[in-house]
Amino acid sequence: xxxxxxxxxxxxxxxxxxxxxxxxxxxxxxxxxxxxxxxxxxxxxxxxxxxxxxxxxxxxxxxxxxxxxxxxxxxxxxxxxxxxxxxxxxxxxxxxxxxxxxxxxxxxxxxxxxxxxxxxxxxxxxxxxxxxxxxxxxxxxxxxxxxxxxxxxxxxxxxxxxxxxxxxxxxxxxxxxx
Amino acid sequence: xxxxxxxxxxxxxxxxxxxxxxxxxxxxxxxxxxxxxxxxxxxxxxxxxxxxxxxxxxxxxxxxxxxxxxxxxxxxxxxxxxxxxxxxxxxxxxxxxxxxxxxxxxxxxxxxxxxxxxxxxxxxxxxxxxxxxxxxxxxxxxxxxxxxxxxxxxxxxxxxxxxxxxxxxxxxxxxxxxxxxxxxxxxxxxxxxxxxxxxxxxxxxxxxxxxxxxxxxxxxxxxxxxxxxxxxxxxxxxxxxxxxxxxxxxxxxxxxxxxxxxxxxxxxxxxxxxxxxxxxxxxxxxxxxxxxxxxxxxxxxxxxxxxxxxxxxxxxxxxxxxxxxxxxxxxxxxxxxxxxxxxxxxxxxxxxxxxxxxxxxxxxxxxxxxxxxxxxxxxxxxxxxxxxxxxxxxxxxxxxxxxxxxxxxxxxxxxxxxxxxxxxxxxxxxxxxxxxxxxxxxxxxxxxxxxxxxxxxxxxxxxxxxxxxxxxxxxxxxxxxxxxxxxxxxxxxxxxxxxxxxxxxxxxxxxxxxxx
Numbered sequence: 140x141x142x143x144x145x146x147x148x149x150x151x152x153x154x155x156x157x158x159x160x161x162x163x164x165x166x167x168x169x170x171x172x173x174x175x176x177x178x179x180x181x182x183x184x185x186x187x188x189x190x191x192x193x194x195x196x197x198x199x200x201x202x203x204x205x206x207x208x209x210x211x212x213x214x215x216x217x218x219x220x221x222x223x224x225x226x227x228x229x230x231x232x233x234x235x236x237x238x239x240x241x242x243x244x245x246x247x248x249x250x251x252x253x254x255x256x257x258x259x260x261x262x263x264x265x266x267x268x269x270x271x272x273x274x275x276x277x278x279x280x281x282x283x284x285x286x287x288x289x290x291x292x293x294x295x296x297x298x299x300x301x302x303x304x305x306x307x308x309x310x311x312x313x314x315x316x317x
Numbered sequence: 318x319x320x321x322x323x324x325x326x327x328x329x330x331x332x333x334x335x336x337x338x339x340x341x342x343x344x345x346x347x348x349x350x351x352x353x354x355x356x357x358x359x360x361x362x363x364x365x366x367x368x369x370x371x372x373x374x375x376x377x378x379x380x381x382x383x384x385x386x387x388x389x390x391x392x393x394x395x396x397x398x399x400x401x402x403x404x405x406x407x408x409x410x411x412x413x414x415x416x417x418x419x420x421x422x423x424x425x426x427x428x429x430x431x432x433x434x435x436x437x438x439x440x441x442x443x444x445x446x447x448x449x450x451x452x453x454x455x456x457x458x459x460x461x462x463x464x465x466x467x468x469x470x471x472x473x474x475x476x477x478x479x480x481x482x483x484x485x486x487x488x489x490x491x492x493x494x495x496x497x498x499x500x501x502x503x504x505x506x507x508x509x510x511x512x513x514x515x516x517x518x519x520x521x522x523x524x525x526x527x528x529x530x531x532x533x534x535x536x537x538x539x540x541x542x543x544x545x546x547x548x549x550x551x552x553x554x555x556x557x558x559x560x561x562x563x564x565x566x567x568x569x570x571x572x573x574x575x576x577x578x579x580x581x582x583x584x585x586x587x588x589x590x591x592x593x594x595x596x597x598x599x600x601x602x603x604x605x606x607x608x609x610x611x612x613x614x615x616x617x618x619x620x621x622x623x624x625x626x627x628x629x630x631x632x633x634x635x636x637x638x639x640x641x642x643x644x645x646x647x648x649x650x651x652x653x654x655x656x657x658x659x660x661x662x663x664x665x666x667x668x669x670x671x672x673x674x675x676x677x678x679x680x681x682x683x684x685x686x687x688x689x690x691x692x693x694x695x696x697x698x699x700x701x702x703x704x705x706x707x708x709x710x711x712x713x714x715x716x717x718x719x720x721x722x723x724x725x726x727x728x729x730x731x732x733x734x735x736x737x738x739x740x741x742x743x744x745x746x747x748x749x750x751x752x753x754x755x756x757x758x759x760x761x762x763x764x765x766x767x768x769x770x771x772x773x774x775x776x777x778x779x780x781x782x783x784x785x786x787x788x789x790x791x792x793x794x795x796x797x798x799x800x801x802x803x804x805x806x807x808x809x810x811x812x813x814x815x816x817x818x819x820x821x822x823x824x825x826x827x828x829x830x831x832x833x
Contacts, residue, residue, distance in 0.1 A: 184571055184579060184616065204613035212383060262329040270379065276613060277382035300333055302379050303372040307364075310371075 182211050202268075202286050205276025212275070213253040248309065255308035259301060266301040269294055328361065335365045340372075395435035395477050396420060402479055403472045405431060421484065430484040431469060435477055447478060454480060457523055457546040464514030465546050485542050490530035490600065498603040501643045502677075507533075508597050508650075509673045510541030515593070516666035518546060519586035526584065528592035529573040530599065572608050576620050576657050587659040590669060594624075594654025594662075601627050601647060606655070624655050642765050646676035678765075693827030698757075700824050701750040704816070708743040711786065711809050714802050715739055718789050721798045732792075739785025745778035779817050786810035 182204070260267035265287070272278045272286055280298065284291040335354055342350045347369065355362035371378075395418055400407045405422035411432060412419045420433045451471060458468030466483040473479070490507070493499060499507075511533060518525065525532075525546055534542045571579065575591035578584050598606045606624035609615045627648040650672050656662045663669040719732035749771045756767045790806035793799050 201613045201617065208383060262326065263333075273382065274379045275383050278614075282614070296337065299372065300336055300368070302375075303336070303368045306371040306375055306378050307367045 182208055201276055201278060201282070202272060205271045205278070209253065209256075209271055209275040213249050217250055251309050251312050252305065255305050255312065258308060259304060262304075263297075263301075265289075266297045266304075269297050270301050270305065273298060328364075331361060332364045332368065335361065336368050336372075339365060339369055344373075395479075396433075396474075402433060402474045403481075405433060405472070405481065407433070422481075432466070432482050432484045433472070434480040434482065436480065456521075457518075458482075460518055460521055460523065460546065462514060462517045464510065464541055464543055465518070466542055466544060485534050485536060485544070487534045487536040487542075490533045490535065490596070493535075494530055494599050494603060496603075499600045501601065501640050501647050504597055504601045505643065505647060505673055505677050507535070507541060507600065508593065508647075509670060509677070511543065511593055511596075512666045512670045512673060514541060514543050515586065515589050516670060519589070519666050524584065524586050525589045525592075526578070527573070528589050528596065530596055533596070571612060571619075572605060572615050574616075574619060575659070577659055579616055579619060585659070586666060587662050587664075590654045590662050590666065591659075593669075594651050597647070598624055598627070598651050598655070601644075601651070620657070624651070627651070643676055650676060693824060694757075697824045697828035698754060700816075700820060701754055704813075705747045705750055707809070707813070708747055708782065711806070712740055712743065714805050714809075715785070715789060718793055718799060718802050718806065721793055721796055721802075732789075735785055735789055735792075739782055739789070742778040742781035742785065746775060746782060749775045749778065776817075779813070783810050783814045783817075786813065 256267050256270060259270070268287065269283055272283045273280070278286060280291050280294050283289075283298075284294045287294070289297075335351070338354070339347050339351055348366070351362055351365055351369075355365070396402055396407045398407050398409055402420075402422065404426055405424055408421045408423055408430075410418060411421050418435045420435065422431050422433045423429075424431050454468060454471070457465070461467065466485055469481045469483070471479065472481055511528075515525065515528075523546065525543065527545060528543070532544045534544060536542060573592040573595050575584060575588035578588050578591075595606060602625075607615055607618040607622065609618055627644060650669070653672075654662055654669065663672065715736050719736040721732070753764075753768060753771060756764050786806045787810040790803045790810060793803035793806070
């Protein structure tokens with residue numbers, strides 16, 4: 140429990156920093172395209188420069204980085220989305236909200252994912268955390284297990300279910316949104 | 318909206334449970350199983366069906382973590398082949414980095430190739446920043462060191478800013494690392510090349526800040542050239558004008574950053590030594606000592622974890638006994654470069670250079686014979702002296718046994734031959750041992766080479782001597798004479814053999830960090 144409180148406090152500390160990064164990114168991107176990797180490294184580095192000394196261990200650090208990353212990316216996507224809605228373009232392709240992984244099927248709408256992840260957390264906080272660590276933190280099943288003090292088998296099981304659940308939820312949102 | 322799982326923990330649990338139970342059932346029987354399990358609960362049935370369908374249908378969903386993805390945005394193109402930037406004709410792209418694009422161009426006036434680095438507008442848009450940047454790039458250019466590419470001049474073209482520099486042929490260190498671990502000798506040579514360039518730059522107050530294999534080139538002549546000197550200094554400007562350049566402050570990967578660089582950004586030349594330590598470790602093993610699957614873990618490792626030891630040389634590049642000593646020396650050097658606190662590292666690139674010179678000569682970081690504490694070294698000496706004395710002493714029973722050795726009793730020629738052979742081998746072994754003792758104490762720089770040369774001969778003469786003792790002992794037993802002598806000789810043979818197999822390698826390793 141104390142660990143969770145600590146994580147919460149840590150996020151509050153790093154959030155302002157990450158917010159500033161996102162703002163800076165958005166203001167500048169008409170001049171320069173920034174790769175996602177650079178942005179993400181930036182988020183991690185900013186965190187390391189900040190309260191890194193207080194992190195209890197590597198797993199702890201990674202967990203916070205994953206949460207921070209989720210916030211940063213979603214924030215960015217929202218701002219971009221809002222800008223598009225307000226402008227002349229009403230096309231909702233959400234170019235910037237979508238990150239493309241390998242292949243068509245890996246296209247993810249980050250804003251919708253964020254919402255679905257919150258829903259999932261209400262059902263099962265552990266599963267939502269696993270998704271954060273795996274997807275936003277880039278951790279393997281084993282690393283996630285270590286960070287959360289679970290067995291790899293449990294993580295794998297939760298991960299399998301959470302992915303299916305989120306996909307259903309995302310498709311549900313899409314239908315509901317028209 | 319019948320498919321979405323409604324809030325409510327009980328339903329969620331039932332759906333989870335059913336989902337996994339259904340997964341255990343063969344695909345073609347799954348639906349029948351579900352219908353049976355859900356009974357009248359059609360909502361649950363629909364949920365689990367949708368979940369299973371999603372699971373089967375989309376196995377790639379969320380499997381690529383965000384940091385592996387690329388946003389759907391194109392990089393800026395500054396020029397295309399055939400374009401003229403000033404008097405330079407663009408030929409092709411040499412490389413792309415976080416700071417911009419590097420082109421190969423032809424200087425028709427001087428008839429030579431140049432490298433043109435287009436700088437991302439993020440660095441050059443603001444006149445103040447551009448001015449500061451130019452000053453910085455000029456300072457680096459003014460170093461005029463053979464290990465740093467010359468900067469010819471700066472060009473502005475269509476609102477973009479370009480640095481025109483000497484074109485370096487050759488390849489960066491990255492392809493070599495990708496091919497696998499390099500020999501210790503070549504790592505030390507590369508390290509010396511880099512350290513001497515760093516020393517010259519640090520003397521002028523210029524820190525590289527972004528040293529990595531991609532920034533170090535080896536020309537076909539074997540010369541080391543360090544690219545992008547001082548350019549990384551641009552990051553410093555971010556701190557004064559954060560909103561403008563935040564993402565630009567991290568160019569690519571943080572994998573070569575020193576802990577103090579990650580933590581507070583205030584650094585000096587010793588941060589370059591840390592980066593060099595990583596680079597050397599990577600060259601020597603083929604593996605980055607801190608790189609993890611995600612950036613956060615990499616940073617955490619740089620901040621907290623010790624680099625693994627270099628370990629034994631891998632197969633295919635064992636170049637004799639000396640390399641083990643050099644490897645130990647290199648390991649100590651890398652370890653010192655990779656100390657987390659800058660004050661624990663070498664105080665300057667010059668100091669590192671001196672340590673590398675000693676390592677190349679087969680001496681350790683201390684300047685004497687590589688590492689090892691006085692205790693083991695003393696035992697190593699005692700071992701060799703005792704062996705010499707024992708050989709001398711054993712010649713007495715050998716001499717006494719020579720006449721009784723010929724079993725037929727027809728003469729003592731065989732015994733004499735055996736005695737002389739054993740004597741020769743023992744003397745050879747004694748001479749070699751004394752030679753090693755002498756070398757170790759008087760000309761330590763030569764020790765590695767001498768040890769490498771002497772070891773096979775030492776093994777051969779020892780083996781002959783041991784064989785001599787055993788054969789003589791056995792002959793005495795067969796001849797049923799001088800049982801006492803026989804026992805002495807056989808015991809001596811066995812003990813000597815054991816000593817070579819067990820004691821000698823251990824003491825040598827302890828004394829010199831070296832496999833005996």
